[in-house]
Amino acid sequence: MLSRPSPVAVPAAEQRWVDLVAELAARFGGTVATDDAEARLPIEHLRELGASGLDAAFLPRAHGGEGLSYATLGAVVRTLAAAHPAVATVWLMHIGAAHALVTLSNEAEAAFFAAELKAGKRFANALSEPAGGNHFLASQQDADVDGDDWALTGRKLFVSGSEAADHLFLNSRVDGGPAFFGVTVDDTVSFPPIDETMGMRATRSRTILFDGTPLRRTRLTGPPPADYANLITVGFAFLSIGIAESALDALKATAVRSKGGTSLAEASWVKQETGLAWAEVTAATLLAERTAWLADQRSPEAMPAATETKMLANVVAGRAAALAVRVGGGGGYLLASPIQRIFRDAQAGALMAYSVPFSQELVGGWVLGTA
Numbered sequence: 001m002l003s004r005p006s007p008v009a010v011p012a013a014e015q016r017w018v019d020l021v022a023e024l025a026a027r028f029g030g031t032v033a034t035d036d037a038e039a040r041l042p043i044e045h046l047r048e049l050g051a052s053g054l055d056a057a058f059l060p061r062a063h064g065g066e067g068l069s070y071a072t073l074g075a076v077v078r079t080l081a082a083a084h085p086a087v088a089t090v091w092l093m094h095i096g097a098a099h100a101l102v103t104l105s106n107e108a109e110a111a112f113f114a115a116e117l118k119a120g121k122r123f124a125n126a127l128s129e130p131a132g133g134n135h136f137l138a139s140q141q142d143a144d145v146d147g148d149d150w151a152l153t154g155r156k157l158f159v160s161g162s163e164a165a166d167h168l169f170l171n172s173r174v175d176g177g178p179a180f181f182g183v184t185v186d187d188t189v190s191f192p193p194i195d196e197t198m199g200m201r202a203t204r205s206r207t208i209l210f211d212g213t214p215l216r217r218t219r220l221t222g223p224p225p226a227d228y229a230n231l232i233t234v235g236f237a238f239l240s241i242g243i244a245e246s247a248l249d250a251l252k253a254t255a256v257r258s259k260g261g262t263s264l265a266e267a268s269w270v271k272q273e274t275g276l277a278w279a280e281v282t283a284a285t286l287l288a289e290r291t292a293w294l295a296d297q298r299s300p301e302a303m304p305a306a307t308e309t310k311m312l313a314n315v316v317a318g319r320a321a322a323l324a325v326r327v328g329g330g331g332g333y334l335l336a337s338p339i340q341r342i343f344r345d346a347q348a349g350a351l352m353a354y355s356v357p358f359s360q361e362l363v364g365g366w367v368l369g370t371a
Helices: 012-038 045-049 070-083 084-103 107-116 229-254 268-296 302-335 340-345 356-367
Strands: 121-126 143-144 149-159 167-174 177-184 207-213
Touching: 012 045, 012 070, 012 084, 012 340, 045 084, 070 084, 070 229, 070 268, 084 107, 084 121, 084 177, 084 229, 121 149, 149 167, 167 207, 177 207, 177 340, 229 268, 229 302, 229 340, 268 302, 302 340, 302 356
Parallel strands: 121 167
Antiparallel strands: 143 149, 149 207, 167 177
């Protein structure tokens, strides 16, 4: 796909990680169709990313990592998402949960979770609840007092990669207020039969049931610093950008095929709409890179900017995928075509909290001064 230089660059010392991910992603893409068709978690790809040292490199330097930048995070997620969106999504949730637990836990627990990540253990986010919707950070489930600790009985929804998780970043209501914990999966945690989604099927996003699951006071995390940017929030937009780029690649592959000496790529309407789609994807990418830059500057503006960016990237991905369907025609609906999968995957970002309508209302309120 056409590209232009960006004012936001991955630090030279970190470029090797982006190059490594590009090599791995090219291979991961070979299983994307099968993983989607079988709704199979691509655990071997996720383990390979961990074994490469990438996961540990994102840990803060104080915990033996390299403290990789948000610019590198964005490049990694974007590259993975273009090749295998489910790998990108589960990996982002995994590294985001682990990074949050290491950053926000007390010293002993932070060291424990950092060691677990280095040892190849898996992490997942257990935050969404029935009727919680976009207010997923404000738990509606009360934990029961259990001596000096608490115990949770309830359920969490849409937990990507949960069946492979060893530890969860989980929220509950404690003493009438929100609280976040590190929780190790044990026999009080179970998984009902999966209700498969239409798109992004290989994330194995599913419900988790908790039956008296212990919430240890020692694993109660502290509040995030004002200048802390959550990796998942910053990385979300790059998921949609990678999918949008794959949509344009699939569109081009279809359009340039010659039929009777001509191709769709020569049609005026295809060139016009492709040109606009490319500009929209580029604009969303620049906005996402700005968010990563703000996060690297430890600016408190990073998190609001991430909401704006996710909103635009989600819409742009949907538009690019829809255009690929139009150009692909009936052939784009065939299971053999990547277009049908890309179109389904492109819808996922807009549904993930914060959803596009919710984000639009938030951003509109900021602009109008009514928030």
